Amino acid sequence: MLLGAFGDDFTGASDLANTLARAGMRTSLTLGVPAGPAPADDEAVVVALKSRSIDPAEAVRLSLGATAWLKANGARQILFKYCSTFDSTPSGNIGPVAEAVLAVLDAPLALVCPAFPGTGRTLYQGHLFVHDRLLSESGMERHPLTPMTDPDIRRWLQRQTPLKVGHLPHAVVRDGTSSIRSALAEAAGRGERLVVADATSNDDLIALGASLRDHAFITGASGIAMGLPANYGIAPDRATPAFVGAEGPAVILSGSCSQATRRQVDIYAQDHPHRAIDADAVMNGSLKLDALIDFIETHRNAAPMLYSSADPEAVAAAQARHSRQVLAERIEGLFAELARIAIERGFTRIIAAGGETSGAVAGTLGNAVLAIGPEIDPGVPALQLRGTKPVAMALKSGNFGAPDFFAKAVTLLAGKA
Numbered sequence: 001m002l003l004g005a006f007g008d009d010f011t012g013a014s015d016l017a018n019t020l021a022r023a024g025m026r027t028s029l030t031l032g033v034p035a036g037p038a039p040a041d042d043e044a045v046v047v048a049l050k051s052r053s054i055d056p057a058e059a060v061r062l063s064l065g066a067t068a069w070l071k072a073n074g075a076r077q078i079l080f081k082y083c084s085t086f087d088s089t090p091s092g093n094i095g096p097v098a099e100a101v102l103a104v105l106d107a108p109l110a111l112v113c114p115a116f117p118g119t120g121r122t123l124y125q126g127h128l129f130v131h132d133r134l135l136s137e138s139g140m141e142r143h144p145l146t147p148m149t150d151p152d153i154r155r156w157l158q159r160q161t162p163l164k165v166g167h168l169p170h171a172v173v174r175d176g177t178s179s180i181r182s183a184l185a186e187a188a189g190r191g192e193r194l195v196v197a198d199a200t201s202n203d204d205l206i207a208l209g210a211s212l213r214d215h216a217f218i219t220g221a222s223g224i225a226m227g228l229p230a231n232y233g234i235a236p237d238r239a240t241p242a243f244v245g246a247e248g249p250a251v252i253l254s255g256s257c258s259q260a261t262r263r264q265v266d267i268y269a270q271d272h273p274h275r276a277i278d279a280d281a282v283m284n285g286s287l288k289l290d291a292l293i294d295f296i297e298t299h300r301n302a303a304p305m306l307y308s309s310a311d312p313e314a315v316a317a318a319q320a321r322h323s324r325q326v327l328a329e330r331i332e333g334l335f336a337e338l339a340r341i342a343i344e345r346g347f348t349r350i351i352a353a354g355g356e357t358s359g360a361v362a363g364t365l366g367n368a369v370l371a372i373g374p375e376i377d378p379g380v381p382a383l384q385l386r387g388t389k390p391v392a393m394a395l396k397s398g399n400f401g402a403p404d405f406f407a408k409a410v411t412l413l414a415g416k417a
């Protein structure tokens, strides 16, 4: 293993694995920390954690566990992947996790770069944009678990950690690798331990990546990985193993309330069987699991969709009636149970939308290892379970994917282009 990474949610980890695979690295995605050794022949392993929206101390514990396993399996560098919209709260979890890993690796500083221009996330003057909107006006300010109300990543991160936060301005990044290296050395001299880097294009990310060759620890969204494989002499044009896919029944499980997902749900519902899951019905027990299973069984050959995706007003109203955390856990628990039973009943293509939801859904596979297949849309690869069970999956980040994502995913997971 050359590069060892962990992601703070399952969709994010699959997004990173996708970037590394596209850049030519032989990459696997593991759901949680594997019990045994790393898969042989892999140059990069991405451990998917579900640590984004949990207690900071627990997130630190899980992240240190992943770091220890990756190091024990030979990783030369550790990469901590978080969301390109920097999903976190004033108490964590990005700051506390970065701080803890810096300490165990005894690293002077770590770069912080959530930019992912391919999906419209750019960072300029320390501020994060989603397309032409500041993060705090992008819809992310109303996220159900991590409302992002401040677009200044330096200020937001500084609330999460006592470590000194610095800034690498765009002019330096644009100037290229040697300027970046000098600026990082100066930042270390000033005692800065977490340095937020501007990046507005893939070229910026590649220049940043090239300047991180000697860094023991790097943090960022998947864009920061674009330039890392080249540091190991790996080029993108390398042949990748064929993706076989799985031809059995498909089901879509969407607990994502992001804007992009809600549009994708609307489009898919126009000509596919679909059923909404009502938050109150989940909480008061009037929604029966059996009825949902009957629904997907009835439509098993037409790729049915079950979704709790709802607009911000409906989510806020439901959260006002129930505890936010308990509501999230109950809905995620329901999706996990649906995925488990669907797989048991022979569904082989599982498409999950939303980071937390995907974590719950994929979590039913235990400590599985997944191979990376073709890209469905930027940031979302087709995944295939390694081993004997024929299961293919897509774990879609909330705001990723074109409006026709679900139909495309159903086709691609069957191994059809």
Ligand SMILES: Nc1ncnc2c1ncn2[C@@H]1O[C@H](COP(=O)(O)OP(=O)(O)O)[C@@H](O)[C@H]1O
Pocket (backbone or CB within 6 Å): 144, 145, 255, 256, 257, 258, 261, 278, 279, 308, 309, 310, 314, 315, 318, 319, 327, 328, 329, 331, 332, 353, 354, 355, 356, 357, 358, 397, 398, 399
């Ligand atoms: N109708 C709903 N009302 C309230 N919370 C919901 C509803 N549907 C889903 N949720 C919860 O909101 C969270 C959505 O997060 P996630 O799955 O990461 O997707 P996204 O970040 O794209 O919205 C999950 O914890 C999910 O269980």
Ligand SMILES: O=C(O)[C@@H](O)C(=O)COP(=O)(O)O
Pocket (backbone or CB within 6 Å): 009, 011, 012, 013, 015, 016, 082, 083, 084, 085, 116, 221, 222, 258, 354, 355, 356, 379, 396, 397, 398, 399
């Ligand atoms: O970096 C990203 O934007 C994604 O990989 C990601 O982590 C998104 O998370 P969810 O929107 O919660 O799926």
